[in-house]
Amino acid sequence: MGENDTIPVTVVCGYLGAGKTTLINHLLSNPGDHDIAVIVNDMGEVNVDADLLTRESDEEGVVDLSNGCICCELGDDLATETERLAESREFDVLVVEASGISEPIPIAQTMVEDTADRLELDTMVTVLDSFGFWNEFDPENRQPDSDVERPLSTVFIDGIEFCDVLLLNKTDLLSDDALGEIEATVRELQPRAHIERTEYSRVDPDLVLDTGRFDFEEARQSQGWKRSLAHDHDEQEHSPAEAHGVTSFVYRETQPLHPERFANWLDDWTGEVIRAKGICRIAGREEEVIGLSQAGPSVEAGPIGRWDPERDDPRTELVFIGRSLDETAIREGLDSCLVDARAGEWDPAADPFPL
Ligand SMILES: Nc1nc2c(ncn2[C@@H]2O[C@H](COP(=O)(O)OP(=O)(O)OP(=O)(O)O)[C@@H](O)[C@H]2O)c(=O)[nH]1
Numbered sequence: 155m156g157e158n159d160t161i162p163v164t165v166v167c168g169y170l171g172a173g174k175t176t177l178i179n180h181l182l183s184n185p186g187d188h189d190i191a192v193i194v195n196d197m198g199e200v201n202v203d204a205d206l207l208t209r210e211s212d213e214e215g216v217v218d219l220s221n222g223c224i225c226c227e228l229g230d231d232l233a234t235e236t237e238r239l240a241e242s243r244e245f246d247v248l249v250v251e252a253s254g255i256s257e258p259i260p261i262a263q264t265m266v267e268d269t270a271d272r273l274e275l276d277t278m279v280t281v282l283d284s285f286g287f288w289n290e291f292d293p294e295n296r297q298p299d300s301d302v303e304r305p306l307s308t309v310f311i312d313g314i315e316f317c318d319v320l321l322l323n324k325t326d327l328l329s330d331d332a333l334g335e336i337e338a339t340v341r342e343l344q345p346r347a348h349i350e351r352t353e354y355s356r357v358d359p360d361l362v363l364d365t366g367r368f369d370f371e372e373a374r375q376s377q378g379w380k381r382s383l384a385h386d387h388d389e390q391e392h393s394p395a396e397a398h399g400v401t402s403f404v405y406r407e408t409q410p411l412h413p414e415r416f417a418n419w420l421d422d423w424t425g426e427v428i429r430a431k432g433i434c435r436i437a438g439r440e441e442e443v444i445g446l447s448q449a450g451p452s453v454e455a456g457p458i459g460r461w462d463p464e465r466d467d468p469r470t471e472l473v474f475i476g477r478s479l480d481e482t483a484i485r486e487g488l489d490s491c492l493v494d495a496r497a498g499e500w501d502p503a504a505d506p507f508p509l
């Protein structure tokens with residue numbers, strides 16, 4: 155508990171694919187002395203993060219706030235949900251995962267202004283994909299098209315500037331030299347926060363939970379805070395997603411994917427997708443839920459659990475997030491990976507999963 159029996163709230167921000175869900179999974183499996191409740195906000199109509207979290211952790215205290223971004227249109231829901239959670243369940247710290255394009259300041263404002271007196275904003279954590287940051291900002295590492303305007307950089311910067319703890323994540327993908335340079339750059343942008351290098355967001359829970367680091371007075375004095383109050387967020391015409399030209403869609407299918415065709419499709423997969431994630435039904439892996447997670451250049455796929463007959467039908471459910479996404483091409487590509495029963499690849503009557 156924080157001061158005066160309030161419940162400390164840790165807000166986890168960070169760009170798409172930085173490692174926020176990885177951090178929350180890590181905290182749920184290494185809670186230390188804490189009893190943690192989690193609220194997850196994800197972009198798009200399904201909350202894949204909440205699904206992956208509950209699947210991996212069997213955690214009951216995970217609340218799903220989907221289809222919107224908590225820093226704007228879901229601000230009120232965030233306040234209501236935190237209050238409801240506080241009434242319905244015992245926990246001594248609350249962790250809120252923001253969607254990958256939420257802006258940290260409005261979330262902090264919602265937490266400070268709207269929640270019941272029991273909750274107290276305690277720590278703003280930003281998870282930084284150090285590898286992505288390096289590619290985005292280092293001139294030598296820039297892609298040939300990188301002199302086009304890159305408005306998403308502002309999301310990186312906001313997260314760095316407004317936080318109490320900054321995790322330089324994905325350090326395994328960079329050399330020590332590069333990391334030193336990144337740390338020096340980040341330190342310029344953010345002299346106050348505690349900076350920690352992490353792999354797979356593995357931190358001591360005490361570094362991010364109940365730290366007492368959030369300083370309301372200091373936050374209120376920051377330029378970003380004043381700017382954000384100056385134009386009422388609720389009345390903004392565009393959500394951050396729209397302002398950055400980011401769209402998302404969900405691919406859903408119950409027919410299994412052919413493992414080889416799907417693997418080939420993943421290999422050839424390029425383009426405007428910033429982030430894809432979700433679960434897959436793969437022929438021949440009948441029991442297993444196969445998780446897929448792509449963030450920038452890296453794609454990870456593998457078993458993350460088993461289908462639970464009580465709660466789910468085996469299916470593929472993937473969220474794609476990107477700029478100028480070619481939704482039709484992606485849908486067609488995935489459709490062509492489906493097992494084709496008519497071509498004799500699959501006889502569902504004889505065997506639900508043949509390969
Ligand atoms: N190599 C490497 N991969 C990592 C590390 N941390 C996380 N990842 C991988 O990066 C991908 C994205 O991680 P997530 O934790 O889902 O990222 P997120 O910030 O929750 O993503 P969004 O919710 O989409 O914004 C996953 O495939 C992770 O396994 C790391 O330190 N090193």
